[in-house]
Amino acid sequence: MLELTTLLSEEQKARVIGSSVTRVDALEKVTGSVQYTTDMKLPNMLYAKVLRSPYPHARIESINVRHAERLPGVKAVICYKDAPRVKFNSSCPLMFDGGFPLDQYVFDEKVRHVGDPVAAVAAVDKDTAEEALALIEVTYKPLPFVLDPEAAVRSGAPQIHDGRSNIVSEIRIESGDFERAIAESEYVFRGRYSTTSVQHCALEPHVCISKFDENGKLTVWTSTQFPFRLRVWLSRAIGIPIGKVRIVRPPVGGGFGGKEEMTVEPYSALLAIKTKRPVMLEHTREEEFIAGRRRHACIMELETGIGKDGTFKARGMKAILQAGGYATHAPSVLGVGSSVFRMMYKCEALRYDGRSVYTNTSPGGAFRGYGAPQSVFAVERQVDEICRELNFDPVKFRLKNSYTKGDIDPVTGWIIAAGANEECLLKAAEKIGWGKTMVRKASGDKQRGLGLARYVYPTSARGKWPECSEALAIVNEDGSVSIVTSAVDLGTGISTGLVQIAAEEFGISTDRVNISLDSDTDTHPFDLGAYASRTTFVAGGGVKLAAADVKQKLLLAASQILKVDSDELETEGGFIYSRLRPDKRISFGEIVMACRYAPESSATFTGRGFFEPKENAPTFGAQFVEVEVDMRTGQTKVLRVVATLDVGRAINPSNIEGQVHGAIQMGLGYALTESLVWDKTTGEIMNQSFLDYKIFTAADMPKIDVIILESYDPSGPYGVKGVGEQPIIPTAAAVANAVNDAIGVSIRDLPLSSEKIYGRLRDIPD
């Protein structure tokens, strides 16, 4: 069920914004006619396969590709001897000096995780390519390896990158006098909390097609979250000028952060250059698991001082993040984790000591929530323990200690301009019946419990990183409007949201606005990509400004055609008319026809909008969860979730609700069933399929109530804030708190599998 609570004033209300209009891509998707990258077939297209390391850590002593090359149907084989020796970082960092190690090559002489690329083949079909992989002879010299991040920083641990320690990045924050505050605290809580690695599991795997033409131009059709950033780094990695690389993004079959990463593109590009034929490379599901990206596992030690009055006196966290064989996003994931830790609760004396660490595992990457689910799991689990121990009401304790509207974050200086933190907690509490007597004992040996968790999370990367988006709005001869933007719709519904924004600005219905479901770096204006819950906030701002820009042009033209002063002109329903003489009236289409095709009065009807938010717009939310635990088996069933979120302003409530539902599906898996497991003897991920890696199905999902709150943040268009990532952040903590409530045992390590709960109830070690 969906509820909307608005804190908007009368004049902030709108016509199209705020209504759950039908998604613009719905028809193509329910008929199966939408074309994803994998559905494309170019003439003479070859299929690529990648040979991957079976070792977690090894030096390649020799590679012999001769037999593979001779296999009929094989058109090219490449390995480190063929690839440019240029270092990059596959997260495609926004800034070259932003603290991201450049530690990857397309192919290296050393492999650092099972699944690391060693060679690649292009052949006339997938079967031949696969067969050729088996003919490549590689001699490896296996090296000692380390999977555990704590072991990786001990002295004598295998060195994963030559010439540098296994520490990828470090963050230390110290404010106030932490040691003294701990010493003076009435109560001190210490605990070690851990989260595991989980996978995005977008149904569409990483896939791309590259084509290299006679003019030396490389076109890559790829399922990516960030076409322009990819273009910069692909150009660098394979040594082709940026202007000679064109990235086309077809509709994307799910991303969740996993496609904010350059993965398949360099291999298919190099093979396309070598063969002069189009080359498709698509990961299998197994490759997604072993060579895709994952959420970083994190171990967190908390040291927290609480005063008698129930306020925080000291907050400390020591965190160690398992980066994997390559750094990719780890430095900034650690950064967001530290910011979110800090912003969860007010406290003078603060200490954060975080490290991200190389391990011989597949690289971690960007994943919905970007470091926040880890920090929030530890913090909110401990808050639950504190409230239990000291008999504080968990809702009141959180309200008393959290940042709220008007507060300033001491470290970033962000002012919380608008925030419905309080409403998020109170409304959810009311909805789930917090404080009322509940039936604890269900049938048989089942026990029920209730738990909650809250979050704080930014909108966009504004603060430290660049933030901007450019859009075009073109008025057509029939008065319809085309929106041109490189904003990426991963399935979230952003295309529909941008259409609503344009319809709102022009005063026309949404069916008069066109947006294409794909984009092209050669023809679409600049956008940074789909990440950091930034798209409505930033790209939405670009579309709004583009609409305003072309509306000025329409008004100017109308004033000349109608021979009336532009001050007296009004816009409504695709018409411009004089307020004083309503019979003086002309449609958008008539204006464009009159001006575009008349020799004496040509004009442009392309509007340009460039938006750069000045401030961040922190978001708030809470989730309350009811669970039922079978005390005999340890199995947990989630009965109900109430989710509240402060979205600033709801553009499309139904789409927001969809984001919450999907995030909770992922969050429940993170809490209970999902976790990548490495074989300690081989370094291989053991659960490489959906059979062994369990995501929630329709049969497992609980009832979900979504309550949307509109607080209006002035930083972005219409008061919007981010929505896409946020609802996954508190879920695992809320589930673990509910399980604690049900069984009376505190579990600090994810996932809360049946085996773990069964064991903890009986004091059997994990």
Add this chain to the structure above:
Amino acid sequence: MNGVRHEVLVKPHWTLSYVLRDILNLTSVKVACGTGDCGCCTVIAHGKAILSCLTPAAKADGMQIETIESLSIEGRLHPIQTKFVEHGAVQCGYCVPGMIMNMKAFLADNPNSSEEELRRVLGGNLCRCTGYIKQVEALLKARDELRSSEGC
């Protein structure tokens, strides 16, 4: 194949999903795992939902197969498709064709199914975007509509 007879010479190891996608260009059939775990490749054969990625192509000899391409001929959508649109049950869309085909076959045989039964069958189709909530809502509405149109 969607009411049209096709003759395809297949290799012994080819799967039905390969023939549908790569030979007959029915690209609605998605292969997201290749191991029969996700349900994206579901098509209907002789009225029953099958996983085309696990079905040897040679076994399809003489089968009557439907893919989602056959559902909306002449622009008229099947009630499941209509309800998916109305309820916002679609996000990235990659799992949708397989899901709709699985549920079409199920509802045709089980017009009086309960929500629990429906959820259990839908459990064979993985989705990572929607949490299945709006899909279940849409399917319940479609079930009711199909039932009333059949007059039972």
